[in-house]
Amino acid sequence: MNGRLPDFDISNAASIRRAVRIGGYAGYTAGFARERVQANICILPRSHAEDFLLYCQRNPQPCPLLARSDVGDPYLPSLGTDIDIRTDVPRYHVFRDGEFVEEVADISHLWRDDLVSFALGCSFSFEYALADAGVPLRYLDRGDVAGVYETTLDTKPAGDFRAKLVVTMRPFAARDAIRAIQITSRFPNVHGAPVHIGDPGLIGVDLSKRYRGVGSGEVLANEVPLFWACGLTPQLAVANAKPPLCITHAPSSMLVTDLRNASLASF
Structure with missing residues (x-):
């Protein structure tokens, strides 16, 4: 929207x-x-x-x-x-x-x-840093946002709050993926470095099934998907609490x- x-x-x-x-x-x-x-x-x-x-x-x-x-x-x-x-x-x-x-x-x-x-x-904060460094974010050019997915990875519970980790996915050519990891690792207060690189199935993600239909799941043949922890995770924790x-x-x-x-x- x-x-x-x-x-x-x-x-x-x-x-x-x-x-x-x-x-x-x-x-x-x-x-x-x-x-x-x-x-x-x-x-x-x-x-x-x-x-x-x-x-x-x-x-x-x-x-x-x-x-x-x-x-x-x-x-x-x-x-x-x-x-x-x-x-x-x-x-x-x-x-x-x-x-x-x-x-x-x-x-x-x-x-x-x-x-x-x-x-x-x-993660919008580190997206600015990526764009400023010339790392392309194709979905932004289309007015879209990164694809959002629920994984099979557990977060650490506290009281009744517990959830599977939600992630955002951004695809990059290999050379840009390395730069994206380096840049985002500088921003631990806005999710930091990726939590997973490559095969989405290893964290239980199907790229065609986005969380609430949010964002772009497009990954081209020459691209590597990178996954970052997402601030929508607390919404799943709330559903459980x-x-x-x-x-x-x-x-x-x-x-x-x-x-x-x-x-x-x-x-």
Whole structure:
């Protein structure tokens, strides 16, 4: 879902958030504000927040924690000026007792004083670094996103939170695959290096069966598929933990922050 063509400055994080807040955009954010960090979002009741925090700490590749709100506070000042988690994500997915129930563009009516927001790193940050280094990402040229897949790999459980690892796949010619591994290894706070290279069947992935149909699964004959841990993994963990309420971003519709991608590079 790419939404309608935006009529705001897609290079400016604050402009994007303002447009999202007033209902002016509800699509993918890939390619937007390319120098700024975009974040996966998971919002949970206080009763489940500590176990989810532990789940993130035990699984830093799919769940690289950027920020956690105070209980009942909808603002995330460490990520940018005037970020309101209730309105500033283009599309939200709402889960009740672990089941997806609806997609909405605003969660003000669902906000409660016991909710805690978690912001997790997103691979859009290292995609900017790849593009800046001249490593081609064919799907971006078509306005698409990387293919998303559920694997047979287990994450480390915490309380009731447990899940198979979700990954994103990007295909590269061999010479570019080496560069992609080198570049993304510099960004551990946005998933870091790939978790798997080559044969998708070794991690239980069928490239024709994308998670919720998200992204491109195309791999050309001269390309090698690389797989990175994905921030949609927590949605599977939520389905297993079955909290009474959980709110996440919709796939590839992220919170655009004021943080610079370069600030997350480890070297």
